[in-house]
Amino acid sequence: MGNRATIMLDKKELEQIGKESGFTPNQIVRLYSRFTSLDKDNSGTLSRADFLRIPELAINPLGDRIVHSFFKNTPDDRVNFRKFVEILSVFRPIQKTKEAVLNTRENKLRFAFQMYDLNDDEKVSVAEILTVLQMMVGVNIPDDQLQSIAERTLLENDEDGDGFITLQEFFTAMEESDVDNRLSLRFLS
């Protein structure tokens, strides 16, 4: 059981992480318990395989993209607990009474944008939209139909007509979206 590892987080670390992320101490302890239960080789870091060992994530059509977002800027392709918390904290609900730390609307949208941005060049092309569509629907729709859906989507959102959707254009497109509710999780404490 991963519960024995709760002793390994010291109070100072807990406070520091709490300040950076906005999580309560109880929530951090819970996340740490989860982190250690995923960390099969007890290395203190998670590999991509550790994530994909979660069955529901492995079968999620966008599973690889989600996992990639954790590893985007990590050295030696491993995620430590702080990074784990940092990324998850983006999905804390926005609270009117507290100032958002990492869980800003922009950060949430930036995460969603990264799902499409396959080559990490800060812009999304038709080809990238197409690939994501293919991940989502598999072989159930022929490619040419998907291609036209991708092209339509790009045209609808490419304001300056340069053939790409930039992060700013993505923000604009999502203005009407209920981002906070749709890109937030309730974290049990």
Add this chain to the structure above:
Amino acid sequence: MPATTAGGVLLDILKYYAIFESACALFLIIEGVLNINLGVRSTYVKLLKKLFQFGSRRIEKKRAKIEKTQQPTKVWTALATSKTHVLESDEEEKPFDVPFIDLPPVTPGDFRLNSIFPVVMSGMKDIIEDEVTKAFDAEELPAWNMLTRTNKGYQHISWRLSLIWFLGFFFRHFILFPIRFMVAIFGILMLLMTAMVIARLPEGNFKVSLSRYSNTVTFRILARALSLHATYHDRENIAKRDGICVANHTSPIDVVVLSCDNVCSFVGQLHGGPFGFLQREIAKAFAHIWFDRAESKDRALVTKRMQEHVSDPTKPTILIFPEGACINNTVIMMFKKGSFELDCPIYPVAIRYNPMFGDAFWGHQPSMPAHVYDMITSWAIVCDVWYLPAMTREANEDATQFANRVRLAIAKKGGMIDIDWDPRFQAESKKPEESRWRKQQQKMLTEKLITGPKYPPAAAPTAPPPPSTVPETEHNRS
């Protein structure tokens, strides 16, 4: 001399201690042999219940909620599945804690950039907590039950609590453990010796009845070694020897629980070492079916032996755990269809342990002895057993459908969540499972996002989300 008196006193204490422990052990053994129940265990459990009242009641309430729903909740992930369940039922709360905010429905048949949001969030939710991994972790307790192993860093440990914990520790390890250990050793030795004697008897009615009797007595003794307090419900449905008894699997202790009430034949793989020796010896006297590694892969052989056993009127009911692995007792996973292919009635049994008193789940403990030690030093093993009415395969069902039907019945009765995942695929090679499920996901997404629904949505999308979400957010825009 003060030294010798002190030594003498210590020896005296040890002597009385040993006598007391042995007397208790003997008392339990006699209780088992004569099949009398002086109510010591039930009083003990009642006392413990009072002690853990709060936590225990919370667990029972949670389970009752699951039982109340029409169908055991099918947790198969991602988007719409859990969502439509919420919309269809009148209840505001889901029967189990799902840590994500309800997402507004996706506009069907109309792909937009934000159509991927629910898919992404589902994945994030699963990173924080997922049902399948959780099923292989011990069940979470709503309050601490004073066992070190379940102490999940409950922050406020006062000195009073520590004192109670210490007293509990002392009681369990130094008073209960020696008694139970002695009873357990006696039980196992008795099992071995009676097996050896019975094996040498000539075939006949006497041998059959004697083996039944000694089987029951031995398991009753072993049950007392664990302070097992089992409540058997609906005993009129108890398994008869013309069929197969199937039950959900949580621990090797399941065998003891069921054998106390009904003589069963076990089916399983032959282990090595001392346990394997025990298996072989008792198979000579009692009609268990053991396979070695090679044989167990031969499906035809397994089926043949089981069929032979079922057709033999002198042999007891076969007991099978179709999940094939120990699950943590809150969920029930896919059944292997082997036993459902035989042409005989199935007697389903649901076993539910109350984890407040001691968790029977054999999860991450690396070895059987460590697991048994954990259980012998728990407060008690408390469980409920429900015998369900016999089920037979219908003409239009194949083995898999029949297995699913039985599984659902057991899940509903035992208040467990039904997960359609093959527990063997917790191991490395789960590619076939993965692609089967991913294809299902993709099909569902195709309908929702591209082609549009082939049927009207389950409920109007204007159902208000639970009030605990972020206030003041306008849900009429999305």
